[in-house]
Amino acid sequence: xxxxxxxxxxxxxxxxxxxxxxxxxxxxxxxxxxxxxxxxxxxxxxxxxxxxxxxxxxxxxxxxxxxxxxxxxxxxxxxxxxxxxxxxxxxxxxxxxxxxxxxxxxxxxxxxxxxxxxxxxxxxxxxxxxxxxxxxxxxxxxxxxxxxxxxxxxxxxxxxxxxxxxxxxxxxxxxxxxxxxxxxxxxxxxxxxxxxxxxxxxxxxxxxxxxxxxxxxxxxxxxxxxxxxxxxxxxxxxxxxxxxxxxxxxxxxx
Amino acid sequence: xxxxxxxxxxxxxxxxxxxxxxxxxxxxxxxxxxxxxxxxxxxxxxxxxxxxxxxxxxxxxxxxxxxxxxxxxxxxxxxxxxxxxxxxxxxxxxxxxxxxxxxxxxxxxxxxxxxxxxxxxxxxxxxxxxxxxxxxxxxxxxxxxxxxxxxxxxxxxxxxxxxxxxxxxxxxxxxxxxxxxxxxxxxxxxxxxxxxxxxxxxxxxxxxxxxxxxxxxxxxxx
Ligand SMILES: Nc1ncnc2c1ncn2[C@@H]1O[C@H](COP(=O)(O)OP(=O)(O)O)[C@@H](O)[C@H]1O
Ligand SMILES: [Mg+2]
Numbered sequence: 001x002x003x004x005x006x007x008x009x010x011x012x013x014x015x016x017x018x019x020x021x022x023x024x025x026x027x028x029x030x031x032x033x034x035x036x037x038x039x040x041x042x043x044x045x046x047x048x049x050x051x052x053x054x055x056x057x058x059x060x061x062x063x064x065x066x067x068x069x070x071x072x073x074x075x076x077x078x079x080x081x082x083x084x085x086x087x088x089x090x091x092x093x094x095x096x097x098x099x100x101x102x103x104x105x106x107x108x109x110x111x112x113x114x115x116x117x118x119x120x121x122x123x124x125x126x127x128x129x130x131x132x133x134x135x136x137x138x139x140x141x142x143x144x145x146x147x148x149x150x151x152x153x154x155x156x157x158x159x160x161x162x163x164x165x166x167x168x169x170x171x172x173x174x175x176x177x178x179x180x181x182x183x184x185x186x187x188x189x190x191x192x193x194x195x196x197x198x199x200x201x202x203x204x205x206x207x208x209x210x211x212x213x214x215x216x217x218x219x220x221x222x223x224x225x226x227x228x229x230x231x232x233x234x235x236x237x238x239x240x241x242x243x244x245x246x247x248x249x250x251x252x253x254x
Numbered sequence: 255x256x257x258x259x260x261x262x263x264x265x266x267x268x269x270x271x272x273x274x275x276x277x278x279x280x281x282x283x284x285x286x287x288x289x290x291x292x293x294x295x296x297x298x299x300x301x302x303x304x305x306x307x308x309x310x311x312x313x314x315x316x317x318x319x320x321x322x323x324x325x326x327x328x329x330x331x332x333x334x335x336x337x338x339x340x341x342x343x344x345x346x347x348x349x350x351x352x353x354x355x356x357x358x359x360x361x362x363x364x365x366x367x368x369x370x371x372x373x374x375x376x377x378x379x380x381x382x383x384x385x386x387x388x389x390x391x392x393x394x395x396x397x398x399x400x401x402x403x404x405x406x407x408x409x410x411x412x413x414x415x416x417x418x419x420x421x422x423x424x425x426x427x428x429x430x431x432x433x434x435x436x437x438x439x440x441x442x443x444x445x446x447x448x449x450x451x452x453x454x455x456x457x458x459x460x461x462x463x464x465x466x467x468x469x470x471x472x473x474x475x476x
Contacts, residue, residue, distance in 0.1 A: 052379055054375055080384075081383075084378075084382070085381065087378060087379055088381025091379075096372055098373060099376070100373065100376065100377075101473065101474070102395055102472075102475075111382075111390070115380070115382050115390055116382055143474075144474025145474075147474070157376075160376075160380070161379070164380060164381070
């Protein structure tokens, strides 16, 4: 058995009295795309945010390539450095893009290379330009986020994460904030990524994407994994009533 | 001895000029100190270290809860009791810097808090440290939110320099008092320096508009 890229063990997360994740166990292998579905408030975003330690879990562990985020018995300083190093290996794409509005598309993509990788300016610019060309934005290098459509912004945001050469990419409803006609251009980039063998965890309501791309689909409700299965199985014969009723609702609305 | 004697103002023009230069000097040096203190205190105020938060909170409350004049007296007349003897000009800059720093701290804090949380998260998710995210992502965006209220505080600082006359610093107000002492004509001197203060603050207001616009432009917002 190869080491999984992501291993999550007994992950729990509470906000005050509200336990949002209630014991998640999950392994993702290299090149696998896992699609996560579930009703609003079921803990999907929190799961992704714990996966790169933007939220610190209440208990349990998260490992990337066998290395845990939380180190035992180290100073705060060492732990912080370690977190930064770990996060650089996990790319994250947000629902609201979260591009840096004061920087051009090119500068957004260069930012991680300059600040984290400490790459030289010229080299970073070449890398960033090349990557933006691959997502069809060669004519938008010097545009600011405010001058781009939502679909273009999200493609820049994906590129910003990708240029760091992460071991895994996390997508939190990456197309939910987009006008319908802009969704496909973003999904296309994600499809291509999956085909190239990127390891991905994708929270989405796009069932066609799940069907085409996912190795497995995972249904979450109320902070637990209700079931996890290959897409054809999940969509044709879900085991739990909760899954069935969720799928009915979502398939009817799309 | 009646009416408004313009010639008097012209006669003392070199003195007014000297006073104006001093006022500008004290305003700018205090501002520099205030910006440094304000930045530091704002960062302490939002630190995850409770002691720093608590310290900054105490400082800001103390500054904003007491008159500037008392703070000036404390630095100039009070500090020698602790073995710190400052010349009047030094005490002036220190006192005004400390005072204005307390107000700027709150302005800076509000600016930092005003930047969308998603920005920090995007920075951290790339692997940037807290400091890098603050410096490269949050502060440039906060700067834009901070310029108008900070300019207002700078205006207060310029007006506040007139309090320095009480510790015999030869700024505009002090110069005017001296001229009145010789001429016994308060109207001309005080109107003259009133106009100077007003003009200085008009320059600040215009400068703020210009600064905000050029920041916006450099951030692709115009
Ligand atoms: N920072 C937070 N503070 C408090 N409660 C939170 C926070 N983030 C999420 N929650 C709560 O956790 C639950 C799950 O949220 P989330 O993970 O965003 O669900 P989903 O992404 O599946 O819609 C919700 O009840 C939400 O209110
Ligand atoms: Mg969510």
